[in-house]
Amino acid sequence: GPYSQAQRAGDFLFVSGQIAIDPASQEFISSTAQNEAKMALDNITAILHAAHCSWDQVCKTTIFLMDMADFPAVNEVYAKYFNENFPARETVQVAGLPKNARVEISVIVYLGK
Secondary structure (H helix, E strand, O other), rough: OOOOOEEEOEEEEEEEEEOOEEEOOOOEOOHHHHHHHHHHHHHHHHHHHOOOHHHHHHHHEEEEOOOOHHHHHHHHHHHHHOOOOOEEEEEOOOOOOHOOOEEEEEEEOOOOO
Protein backbone atom coordinates (compact mmCIF):
# COMPACT_ATOMS: atom_id res chain seq x y z
CA GLY A 1 0.00 0.00 0.00
CA PRO A 2 0.94 3.66 -0.16
CA TYR A 3 2.59 3.86 3.27
CA SER A 4 5.94 3.30 4.99
CA GLN A 5 6.55 0.59 7.57
CA ALA A 6 8.10 3.29 9.72
CA GLN A 7 8.78 7.00 9.50
CA ARG A 8 11.22 9.03 11.57
CA ALA A 9 10.18 12.49 12.77
CA GLY A 10 12.84 14.16 14.90
CA ASP A 11 13.54 11.96 17.91
CA PHE A 12 10.55 9.68 17.23
CA LEU A 13 9.98 6.66 15.02
CA PHE A 14 6.36 5.97 14.10
CA VAL A 15 5.83 2.31 13.17
CA SER A 16 2.80 1.54 11.05
CA GLY A 17 0.27 -1.00 12.25
CA GLN A 18 1.47 -4.57 11.80
CA ILE A 19 -0.66 -7.64 11.28
CA ALA A 20 0.29 -11.30 10.98
CA ILE A 21 2.07 -11.07 7.62
CA ASP A 22 4.80 -13.66 7.14
CA PRO A 23 7.83 -11.63 6.01
CA ALA A 24 9.20 -14.51 3.93
CA SER A 25 6.05 -15.19 1.89
CA GLN A 26 4.26 -11.83 2.34
CA GLU A 27 1.14 -13.89 3.06
CA PHE A 28 -1.30 -13.18 5.85
CA ILE A 29 -1.27 -16.00 8.38
CA SER A 30 -4.72 -16.20 9.93
CA SER A 31 -4.75 -18.04 13.20
CA THR A 32 -5.71 -17.35 16.80
CA ALA A 33 -5.56 -13.80 18.13
CA GLN A 34 -2.64 -14.88 20.31
CA ASN A 35 -0.65 -16.19 17.33
CA GLU A 36 -1.52 -13.14 15.24
CA ALA A 37 -0.35 -10.85 18.04
CA LYS A 38 2.97 -12.72 18.28
CA MET A 39 3.59 -12.42 14.54
CA ALA A 40 2.64 -8.72 14.54
CA LEU A 41 5.00 -8.10 17.46
CA ASP A 42 7.77 -10.12 15.79
CA ASN A 43 7.30 -7.98 12.66
CA ILE A 44 7.64 -4.86 14.83
CA THR A 45 10.78 -6.35 16.37
CA ALA A 46 12.32 -6.66 12.88
CA ILE A 47 11.43 -3.03 12.10
CA LEU A 48 12.92 -1.87 15.41
CA HIS A 49 16.14 -3.77 14.74
CA ALA A 50 16.36 -2.33 11.22
CA ALA A 51 16.06 1.14 12.79
CA HIS A 52 18.76 0.25 15.38
CA CYS A 53 16.41 0.52 18.33
CA SER A 54 14.66 -1.81 20.76
CA TRP A 55 11.46 -2.46 22.66
CA ASP A 56 12.93 -0.55 25.60
CA GLN A 57 12.56 2.64 23.54
CA VAL A 58 8.89 2.11 22.71
CA CYS A 59 6.93 4.84 24.47
CA LYS A 60 3.43 4.25 23.03
CA THR A 61 1.52 1.31 21.57
CA THR A 62 -1.89 0.92 20.05
CA ILE A 63 -3.59 -2.47 19.78
CA PHE A 64 -6.56 -2.86 17.48
CA LEU A 65 -8.76 -5.92 18.09
CA MET A 66 -11.68 -7.27 16.13
CA ASP A 67 -13.06 -8.71 19.37
CA MET A 68 -12.27 -7.32 22.82
CA ALA A 69 -12.75 -10.87 24.17
CA ASP A 70 -9.28 -11.57 22.69
CA PHE A 71 -7.68 -8.97 24.99
CA PRO A 72 -6.43 -11.40 27.69
CA ALA A 73 -4.73 -13.69 25.14
CA VAL A 74 -3.17 -10.78 23.26
CA ASN A 75 -2.09 -9.08 26.48
CA GLU A 76 -0.32 -12.27 27.60
CA VAL A 77 1.80 -12.28 24.44
CA TYR A 78 2.31 -8.49 24.51
CA ALA A 79 3.71 -8.55 28.06
CA LYS A 80 6.60 -10.80 26.96
CA TYR A 81 8.05 -8.04 24.77
CA PHE A 82 8.55 -5.54 27.59
CA ASN A 83 10.53 -5.38 30.81
CA GLU A 84 9.54 -3.04 33.63
CA ASN A 85 9.30 0.17 31.61
CA PHE A 86 5.89 -0.38 30.04
CA PRO A 87 4.83 2.10 27.37
CA ALA A 88 1.59 4.03 27.34
CA ARG A 89 -1.05 2.02 25.52
CA GLU A 90 -4.59 1.92 24.31
CA THR A 91 -6.50 -1.08 23.08
CA VAL A 92 -9.58 -0.58 20.95
CA GLN A 93 -12.11 -2.83 19.32
CA VAL A 94 -12.63 -2.04 15.64
CA ALA A 95 -15.17 -2.99 13.00
CA GLY A 96 -12.57 -4.37 10.61
CA LEU A 97 -8.85 -4.78 9.94
CA PRO A 98 -6.86 -5.46 6.75
CA LYS A 99 -7.00 -9.07 5.54
CA ASN A 100 -9.71 -9.74 8.16
CA ALA A 101 -6.99 -9.86 10.80
CA ARG A 102 -7.98 -10.24 14.43
CA VAL A 103 -5.08 -8.07 15.69
CA GLU A 104 -3.11 -5.04 14.48
CA ILE A 105 -0.43 -3.31 16.57
CA SER A 106 1.41 -0.02 16.03
CA VAL A 107 4.11 1.65 18.12
CA ILE A 108 5.86 4.96 18.63
CA VAL A 109 9.53 4.85 19.58
CA TYR A 110 11.56 7.55 21.30
CA LEU A 111 15.04 7.63 19.73
CA GLY A 112 16.53 10.34 21.98
CA LYS A 113 18.69 9.67 24.96
